[in-house]
Amino acid sequence: MAQINVGVLALQGAFSEHIMLLRHAFAMLQAERDDSSWIATEVRTPEQLNACDALIIPGGESTAIALVASRCEMLEPLRSFVKIERRPTWGTCAGLILLAEAANRTKKGGQDLIGGIDVRVNRNYYGRQVESFEADIDLPFLKTGQPGSETRPFRGVFIRAPVVEKILPQVSGIQTAEQEHPETIVAPSKAPRDSFSASKLSAPVEVMATLPGRTNVNDLPQRVKEESDGDIIAVRQANVFGTSFHPELTVDPRIHIWWLREVKDAVAENRSHRI
Numbered sequence: 001m002a003q004i005n006v007g008v009l010a011l012q013g014a015f016s017e018h019i020m021l022l023r024h025a026f027a028m029l030q031a032e033r034d035d036s037s038w039i040a041t042e043v044r045t046p047e048q049l050n051a052c053d054a055l056i057i058p059g060g061e062s063t064a065i066a067l068v069a070s071r072c073e074m075l076e077p078l079r080s081f082v083k084i085e086r087r088p089t090w091g092t093c094a095g096l097i098l099l100a101e102a103a104n105r106t107k108k109g110g111q112d113l114i115g116g117i118d119v120r121v122n123r124n125y126y127g128r129q130v131e132s133f134e135a136d137i138d139l140p141f142l143k144t145g146q147p148g149s150e151t152r153p154f155r156g157v158f159i160r161a162p163v164v165e166k167i168l169p170q171v172s173g174i175q176t177a178e179q180e181h182p183e184t185i186v187a188p189s190k191a192p193r194d195s196f197s198a199s200k201l202s203a204p205v206e207v208m209a210t211l212p213g214r215t216n217v218n219d220l221p222q223r224v225k226e227e228s229d230g231d232i233i234a235v236r237q238a239n240v241f242g243t244s245f246h247p248e249l250t251v252d253p254r255i256h257i258w259w260l261r262e263v264k265d266a267v268a269e270n271r272s273h274r275i
């Protein structure tokens, strides 16, 4: 029985809520005769991170998470986990901001990012805390036809939520996003890009979900419209997945279950390469 250790970055934010929902999701998977032995761990040190097969970066405050990560010397290990070792990683809200290659509306002086998804996010796109909202969202990727998959909408909780405002040209190692978009704050990526495998490098950014434009929200900044309709609220690129909203603040484990199935496949593939 293979053990799969799912870490939750526990420096700030809604990490306990993720752990609770993960345990619920583990129980649901086991009820479907999933034979993995799942464990969920809070991650605060490079050693704890290294023991994880996959990682969730929770919602919270991306500047605070980045600051604490930098002080705990976790930023480089996190970049390596996501971009060199390419272990499955999911960021929710602040977590999505940290996993983007670029962010705007950042604090003065910018902020550190981990990177991993070639997108630019617009922080606090929907406004301040008081403009937070909930909305039923359609998540096509949940409609897998597998047991438990159903079509009812997911209740999205958006708290000072970001959107993906731009899909960036893929970082090729020749031209960086920073050169391409000098106006944005880009995580200085010290990770050697050329260690990516060719197939991972060419993995495109997939738009996984959108939310119809919220025309009743005042003071929306001018945004760069992607081709898809609505605001991009979930994206995936290779091993990295991000959502603008907080599934961890609901009791609905469907996204966690979907992601754990992806993790299981990725872990099996990696372990078979190591044999």
Ligand SMILES: NC(=O)CC[C@H](N)C(=O)O
Pocket: 058, 059, 060, 061, 062, 063, 092, 093, 094, 095, 097, 123, 124, 159, 160, 161, 162
């Ligand atoms: N709920 C959240 O995670 C908010 C994210 C917040 N806007 C940030 O920049 O970190």
